[in-house]
Amino acid sequence: MALPLLFLFSLLLQAPLHAQALQNITLGSTLTTQGPNASRISPSGEFAFGFRPSDADASVYLLAVSFDKITSKTVVWYANTNTTLPVGSQLQLTPGGVLSLQDPAGTEIWNPRVTNADHAAMLDTGNFVLYAKDGSIKWQSFEHPTDTILPSQELPKGSVLQSRLMDNDYSAGRFQLSVERDGNLRFYTLAVPYTVAVSSLFRYDPPYWDSHTGGNGSSLVFNTTGSIYYTTNSGRQINITSETLDSPADFYQRATLDADGVFRQYVYPKKAAQISGLNTEWKVMDVLPRNFCRAAAVETGSGACGFNSYCSFSFNTSKSVECECPPNYSFIDNERKYKGCKQDFPPHSCGLDDTESTQNFKLLPMNNINWPFGDYERYSPIGEDSCQRLCLTDCFCVAAVYYNSSCWKKRSPLSNGMEGDILGSVFIKVPRTDIPGSQSASNSNRWRKEKRYWIIGSSLLLGGSALVILYFGSYRVIGRKKPAQIQSMSPEALPLRAFTYKEIEKATDGFREELGSGASGIVYKGQLEDEFGTGIAVKKIDKMLQESEKEFAIEVQTIGRTFHRNLVRLLGFCTQGKERLLVYELMTSGSLNGFLFCGTRPTWNLRVQVALGLARGLLYLHEECNTQIIHCDIKPQNILLDENLVAKISDFGLAKLLRTNQTQTNTGIRGTRGYVAPEWFKNIGITSKVDVYSFGVILLEIVCCRRNVEPETADEEQAILTYWANDCYRSGRLDLLVKGDDEAIFNIKKVERFVAVALWCLQEEPTMRPSMLKVTQMLDGSVPIPTPPDPSSFISSLQ
Numbered sequence: 197m198a199l200p201l202l203f204l205f206s207l208l209l210q211a212p213l214h215a216q217a218l219q220n221i222t223l224g225s226t227l228t229t230q231g232p233n234a235s236r237i238s239p240s241g242e243f244a245f246g247f248r249p250s251d252a253d254a255s256v257y258l259l260a261v262s263f264d265k266i267t268s269k270t271v272v273w274y275a276n277t278n279t280t281l282p283v284g285s286q287l288q289l290t291p292g293g294v295l296s297l298q299d300p301a302g303t304e305i306w307n308p309r310v311t312n313a314d315h316a317a318m319l320d321t322g323n324f325v326l327y328a329k330d331g332s333i334k335w336q337s338f339e340h341p342t343d344t345i346l347p348s349q350e351l352p353k354g355s356v357l358q359s360r361l362m363d364n365d366y367s368a369g370r371f372q373l374s375v376e377r378d379g380n381l382r383f384y385t386l387a388v389p390y391t392v393a394v395s396s397l398f399r400y401d402p403p404y405w406d407s408h409t410g411g412n413g414s415s416l417v418f419n420t421t422g423s424i425y426y427t428t429n430s431g432r433q434i435n436i437t438s439e440t441l442d443s444p445a446d447f448y449q450r451a452t453l454d455a456d457g458v459f460r461q462y463v464y465p466k467k468a469a470q471i472s473g474l475n476t477e478w479k480v481m482d483v484l485p486r487n488f489c490r491a492a493a494v495e496t497g498s499g500a501c502g503f504n505s506y507c508s509f510s511f512n513t514s515k516s517v518e519c520e521c522p523p524n525y526s527f528i529d530n531e532r533k534y535k536g537c538k539q540d541f542p543p544h545s546c547g548l549d550d551t552e553s554t555q556n557f558k559l560l561p562m563n564n565i566n567w568p569f570g571d572y573e574r575y576s577p578i579g580e581d582s583c584q585r586l587c588l589t590d591c592f593c594v595a596a597v598y599y600n601s602s603c604w605k606k607r608s609p610l611s612n613g614m615e616g617d618i619l620g621s622v623f624i625k626v627p628r629t630d631i632p633g634s635q636s637a638s639n640s641n642r643w644r645k646e647k648r649y650w651i652i653g654s655s656l657l658l659g660g661s662a663l664v665i666l667y668f669g670s671y672r673v674i675g676r677k678k679p680a681q682i683q684s685m686s687p688e689a690l691p692l693r694a695f696t697y698k699e700i701e702k703a704t705d706g707f708r709e710e711l712g713s714g715a716s717g718i719v720y721k722g723q724l725e726d727e728f729g730t731g732i733a734v735k736k737i738d739k740m741l742q743e744s745e746k747e748f749a750i751e752v753q754t755i756g757r758t759f760h761r762n763l764v765r766l767l768g769f770c771t772q773g774k775e776r777l778l779v780y781e782l783m784t785s786g787s788l789n790g791f792l793f794c795g796t797r798p799t800w801n802l803r804v805q806v807a808l809g810l811a812r813g814l815l816y817l818h819e820e821c822n823t824q825i826i827h828c829d830i831k832p833q834n835i836l837l838d839e840n841l842v843a844k845i846s847d848f849g850l851a852k853l854l855r856t857n858q859t860q861t862n863t864g865i866r867g868t869r870g871y872v873a874p875e876w877f878k879n880i881g882i883t884s885k886v887d888v889y890s891f892g893v894i895l896l897e898i899v900c901c902r903r904n905v906e907p908e909t910a911d912e913e914q915a916i917l918t919y920w921a922n923d924c925y926r927s928g929r930l931d932l933l934v935k936g937d938d939e940a941i942f943n944i945k946k947v948e949r950f951v952a953v954a955l956w957c958l959q960e961e962p963t964m965r966p967s968m969l970k971v972t973q974m975l976d977g978s979v980p981i982p983t984p985p986d987p988s989s990f991i992s993s994l995q
């Protein structure tokens with residue numbers, strides 16, 4: 197890995213040389229991908245034109261105009277080459293006055309189709325201009341914009357802005373802003389994927405924003421005062437953005453049709469750019485359209501987020517477009533969410549009879565999410581139950597909507613999904629998981645076996661109701677005795693299974709294999725004798741306070757109702773005499789402890805995913821489930837990984853179950869040395885911020901792949917990670933934290949972000965710590981991260 201590091205070094209070397217770059221490109225001169233001739237800067241030094249490493253892959257280049265004084269060197273124009281440029285590419289202004297971009301083999305990749313140019317200049321406005329000998333303009337980047345406009349730029353009729361595919365992928369994206377020749381300003385979604393040239397993109401009608409100016413509109417103006425408007429023939433101005441700046445000269449400004457389809461006006465204080473190394477982010481002043489998800493749902497095409505997904509956007513909070521998959525669907529490509537989501541389960545085969553269908557699938561209510569198009573059948577008037585049954589028993593149906601005594605069935609793929617004020621109820625079809633055995637049936641053999649059981653079941657239970665058969669058919673093997681079901685009101689909640697002690701004894705082979713032990717009891721490995729030999733982890737709680745079976749069952753039910761991709765699922769429980777056991781799904785990849793600290797270092801991306809998953813799980817516990825759950829003992833041993841290395845929090849809800857008073861002080865400390873928040877040692881109440889603190893510690897451990905406390909470390913300063921990380925952060929030496937981890941070094945900006953978030957979480961004062969919602973937003977970069985104050989005291993937490 198010496199090569200990339202060397203490369204990084206050469207990039208650093210380049211920076212000061214930029215300052216000497218010649219201003220104009222004269223006849224016969226050449227720009228190269230590396231070295232002093234990589235770019236030319238404007239007289240004020242604010243803009244640069246030339247080669248710059250691509251954001252996604254620093255070994256390839258982009259020919260671009262960018263803000264040169266801002267640490268992130270934001271790109272405002274780029275040559276639409278449809279491909280990235282390898283090292284050795286060149287831009288030449290030939291003696292004949294032709295500007296030509298060539299790959300290392302000398303093949304022309306791009307040129308602005310101009311001859312007899314005399315020289316080219318990067319102007320202080322951000323405009324890159326080719327001049328003729330007489331000083332007249334032959335070509336300018338302001339007339340050939342990509343996705344961004346700048347103050348003083350004006351787009352006449354016939355101009356378009358085309359978004360890039362992703363923030364760091366400059367290939368042609370999915371949205372277009374068009375100053376139409378017919379006198380209207382319109383925003384379009386485009387058909388993807390496409391392989392044809394930009395001039396023949398397929399646009400979906402209707403546009404997702406329209407100025408409706410009839411034939412009267414003329415051009416789009418970005419005034420130097422900071423206002424952006426569309427002018428009409430009569431001189432009227434239609435404001436595109438409505439926020440204004442008091443002193444526009446103090447800010448860098450730009451407006452970009454971003455990869456997510458939102459047109460945003462950004463500002464950046466020039467003062468911040470003068471402090472070297474300060475990585476301030478652009479602030480969003482205004483956006484268009486403000487109801488983006490709804491607007492972008494234009495019937496044809498997938499909508500803002502790809503098929504089978506849904507979109508949420510809030511102008512008031514994050515101003516960023518979030519794409520999500522419905523339950524039991526996952527992103528086709530996590531890095532490229534716009535590709536949409538796929539079902540995680542075998543499709544509803546049309547060979548199933550109605551009973552099999554209802555046995556294998558269920559409808560899950562989607563809260564405030566809808567896919568407004570794609571209905572293929574409608575029934576009216578009809579009851580909600582019948583509506584659900586019609587969808588459940590129809591192999592074409594993937595979702596149903598019930599509203600005002602009408603039922604609509606939707607087919608695959610779901611499109612234009614969005615969060616918003618939805619009328620009526622929306623249901624999505626997912627596999628049943630309440631019958632261990634039906635959940636992951638992926639081959640017809642399994643289906644057939646299950647059917648056989650069902651037949652046996654039904655002949656045994658002559659006259660029993662169909663529902664009972666459905667529930668118990670596949671429990672036959674060990675569930676001969678009717679297990680008590682705890683039914684809950686929430687349709688999402690799965691019935692928890694009540695096990696007998698004997699059953700568990702058998703499933704764990706007499707509690708033979710210990711998986712681990714914690715404050716609340718020992719955990720044993722087991723296997724159910726169901727169709728699939730479902731692996732289980734049984735927690736035998738030994739410090740249970742006096743509690744009736746009923747109280748226990750109620751608490752357990754609360755835990756059972758809590759489920760999320762990033763939480764370990766509770767399958768059932770046992771309460772018999774003094775025994776109290778909890779039965780969880782088995783996590784096959786162990787705990788975060790083993791993942792991080794034993795064996796080889798997991799890849800950076802994997803660690804990032806684990807950190808984000810953990811944050812989402814905590815967010816759910818704190819803010820999204822019915823009753824807030826404070827975990828109180830977040831530590832690597834309690835974070836488990838499933839076979840896909842998805843992080844899942846275990847042991848949640850136990851604080852309550854174990855009857856520790858959550859507002860208690862000294863005596864009731866739950867939690868583990870090195871991870872507990874300082875307030876446990878003070879006479880103040882315990883809030884969800886104790887978990888935020890523990891998360892901060894673990895986030896640092898994930899970034900650095902080492903334990904918080906390593907007393908044997910040679911360098912005493914490094915013995916406690918939380919101190920050391922703070923020192924490194926303050927001294928701008930985050931590279932020391934991830935020394936030897938090339939992947940992390942290459943993602944040093946993300947490392948910096950994660951460490952900053954961790955330092956916020958580690959604030960001594962609980963109210964200073966962010967909520968988990970804020971944490972997730974800061975981690976994924978959707979909100980800027982202010983510089984964290986010095987957490988000042990870690991001492992108390994280490995006692």
Ligand SMILES: *[C@@H]1O[C@H](CO)[C@@H](O)[C@H](O)[C@H]1NC(C)=O
Nearest residue numbers: 219220221315316317327331
């Ligand atoms: C660069 O080009 C601009 C525009 O033609 C011109 O005004 C300026 O004098 C040139 N600068 C140099 C150093 O040649």
Ligand SMILES: *[C@@H]1O[C@H](CO)[C@@H](O)[C@H](O)[C@H]1NC(C)=O
Nearest residue numbers: 218224225226228231232233
């Ligand atoms: C940079 O360009 C100038 C003028 O075209 C030329 O004299 C110089 O040799 C070039 N430097 C390098 C390192 O290519």
Ligand SMILES: *[C@@H]1O[C@H](CO)[C@@H](O)[C@H](O)[C@H]1NC(C)=O
Nearest residue numbers: 277278279390391392393394
């Ligand atoms: C753009 O790239 C695609 C795929 O790499 C290729 O098929 C297409 O011809 C290219 N278009 C142009 C205009 O170069």
Ligand SMILES: *[C@@H]1O[C@H](CO)[C@@H](O)[C@H](O)[C@H]1NC(C)=O
Nearest residue numbers: 408409410411412413429430
């Ligand atoms: C266009 O301008 C004409 C004359 O000013 C006006 O009557 C008409 O209503 C305008 N159309 C629209 C759509 O604004």
Ligand SMILES: *[C@@H]1O[C@H](CO)[C@@H](O)[C@H](O)[C@H]1NC(C)=O
Nearest residue numbers: 348350417418419420421423
């Ligand atoms: C910018 O706004 C000012 C004041 O509103 C106005 O005088 C000027 O003409 C505008 N510039 C352009 C290019 O429209």
Ligand SMILES: *[C@@H]1O[C@H](CO)[C@@H](O)[C@H](O)[C@H]1NC(C)=O
Nearest residue numbers: 423424434435437438439440
């Ligand atoms: C448009 O914006 C300008 C300032 O940018 C403001 O003075 C004017 O009132 C706005 N017009 C409308 C119709 O909102």
Ligand SMILES: *[C@@H]1O[C@H](CO)[C@@H](O)[C@H](O)[C@H]1NC(C)=O
Nearest residue numbers: 486487509510511512513617
């Ligand atoms: C956003 O903020 C505005 C003004 O503060 C308020 O009127 C509006 O209701 C808010 N919208 C949402 C969705 O919260």
Ligand SMILES: *[C@@H]1O[C@H](CO)[C@@H](O)[C@H](O)[C@H]1NC(C)=O
Nearest residue numbers: 524540541627629635636761
């Ligand atoms: C469906 O989702 C539930 C809850 O997230 C999960 O337990 C189950 O394993 C999933 N089933 C499939 C087949 O992915």
Ligand SMILES: *[C@@H]1O[C@H](CO)[C@@H](O)[C@H](O)[C@H]1NC(C)=O
Nearest residue numbers: 575576577599600601602619
């Ligand atoms: C409900 O449906 C009835 C009959 O189809 C219709 O007349 C009525 O307007 C609908 N109400 C709403 C609120 O959509």
